[in-house]
Every structure is written in structure tokens, then in C-alpha cells.
Amino acid sequence: MRSAVFIVVGLFCFNLFAQRNKPIPEMVETDCMGCHMNVMNAPLMAGQNRDFLEFELFNFRDYIRDHEIMNQVMEDFTDSEVMEIAAYISKLSLCHTQTPVEEHPDANVKKGEEIFNKSCFDCHKKDNLGIGPVIHGQKTGYLEDAIKSFQSSWYEPRPSRVNMRSQTDMLSDQDIKDVAAYLNDQKICEEK
Numbered sequence: 001m002r003s004a005v006f007i008v009v010g011l012f013c014f015n016l017f018a019q020r021n022k023p024i025p026e027m028v029e030t031d032c033m034g035c036h037m038n039v040m041n042a043p044l045m046a047g048q049n050r051d052f053l054e055f056e057l058f059n060f061r062d063y064i065r066d067h068e069i070m071n072q073v074m075e076d077f078t079d080s081e082v083m084e085i086a087a088y089i090s091k092l093s094l095c096h097t098q099t100p101v102e103e104h105p106d107a108n109v110k111k112g113e114e115i116f117n118k119s120c121f122d123c124h125k126k127d128n129l130g131i132g133p134v135i136h137g138q139k140t141g142y143l144e145d146a147i148k149s150f151q152s153s154w155y156e157p158r159p160s161r162v163n164m165r166s167q168t169d170m171l172s173d174q175d176i177k178d179v180a181a182y183l184n185d186q187k188i189c190e191e192k
């Protein structure tokens with residue numbers, strides 16, 4: 001798996017640097033969506049709120065949100081290119097990419113729904129109008145890692161415009177499994 005990751009990254013970097021003059025929409029479709037449709041734990045990002053995308057893309061570019069691949073992907077873009085990328089992705093339909101179907105043998109989806117409705121619903125809507133990103137229909141593994149990455153026990157908690165740490169610190173590992181399974185089950189698009 002690790003070597004597969006390196007091959008993907010290697011091919012990608014070569015591709016990006018070789019074709020830096022592509023218009024942004026074409027660059028996003030060819031160089032970003034490959035990973036962001038269904039590969040590994042890359043989240044579905046089409047149609048997310050523009051402010052959220054800008055915040056995250058600048059954080060990757062400036063090494064404020066730590067992720068080896070995404071830091072390298074973004075590091076050479078100018079401010080205006082980052083803004084153009086965020087604007088383009090935010091205008092795509094939330095259904096632009098396929099939502100994967102996953103099994104959740106170790107999770108209690110009902111419990112996850114209760115947690116979500118009590119603690120998360122205010123900010124995470126099924127459209128892109130909430131302050132938080134759309135997390136319905138995201139991949140389970142990505143959701144679990146992302147929730148943990150805000151917790152204060154994480155090596156370097158992920159930055160946020162709201163206090164996500166106070167939203168996630170009370171969740172046990174089982175709670176996180178449950179809420180991630182519930183969210184993954186919430187399809188935002190018809191199956192393609």
C-alpha cells in the first residue's frame with residue numbers, strides 16, 4: 001500500500017510540474033480529482049463551501065494544516081491561484097464525485113445519529129451553507145481520522161475557524177466510529 005502511495009504521488013508531482021500552464025478547471029479535473037474521487041482517504045470535496053476550501057487550501061500551502069501529500073500539492077500556488085481553485089471546486093455539484101458504499105460492522109449507527117443531532121447538526125448541513133463542511137456521505141476512514149485530528153490528544157491538532165477541539169474532545173473512539181458510520185450512510189446523491 002505504501003509503495004502504491006509513493007507511485008501515485010510521484011506520478012502526480014511529475015504531472016503537476018510538467019503541466020503548470022493548464023487552466024485551473026482542467027488542472028483540478030486531471031490533477032486533483034483522481035485522488036479526490038475515490039482514492040485512499042482523500043475526502044470528497046466537490047461543491048464544498050468556498051470559504052472552507054480557501055481556508056484549508058491556504059493552510060496546506062502554508063504548512064499550517066499538516067499533511068505531507070497536500071502540503072506538497074499546494075506549495076507552489078500563488079494566492080490568486082488558490083482562490084481560483086477554491087472558487088472552481090465550490091461551484092461543482094456535490095454529486096460531481098461518486099459516494100462510496102461502505103460496511104460498518106463495528107459501529108452503532110443509531111448512536112451515531114444521536115451524537116450528530118445533539119452535537120454536530122448546527123454547523124454541518126447537507127448543503128454547503130453551514131459554517132462547517134458537508135460531512136454527510138464522506139468516507140468513514142477519512143471522517144474518523146479527521147475527527148481525531150481536532151482532538152487535543154492529537155500530535156498537532158488541526159486548525160479550525162471554530163473551536164472544533166471543544167466539539168470533539170468528549171468523543172470516545174467508539175463514539176467516533178458510530179458518528180462516522182452514521183454520516184457515511186447519509187447519501188447526499190442518488191447512487192450512480
Ligand code: HEC
Nearest residue numbers: 009012031032035041042043045053056067069070073085
Ligand atoms: C495523491 C492524492 C491527492 C492529490 C493528487 C490531491 N489531493 Fe487533496 N487530499 C488528499 C488527501 C489524502 C487529503 C486528506 C488530508 C487529511 O487527511 O488531512 C486531501 C485533502 C484535501 C482538501 C481538504 C478537504 C477537507 O474536506 O478537509 C482539499 C480542499 C484538497 N485536498 C484539495 C486538493 C486540490 C485542489 C488538489 C489538486 C491541486 C488536490 N487536493 C490533490 C489527497 C490528494
Ligand code: HEC
Nearest residue numbers: 043052055119120123131132133143146147160161162167
Ligand atoms: C460550531 C460549529 C461546529 C460544530 C458544532 C461541529 N463542527 Fe465539525 N467543523 C466545523 C468547521 C468550521 C470545520 C472546518 C474547519 C474550519 O473551516 O474551520 C469542521 C470540520 C469538521 C470535520 C472535517 C471535515 C473535512 O472535510 O475535513 C469533521 C469530520 C467534523 N467537523 C466533524 C464534526 C462532528 C462529528 C461534530 C459533532 C460531534 C462537529 N464536527 C461539530 C464546525 C463545527
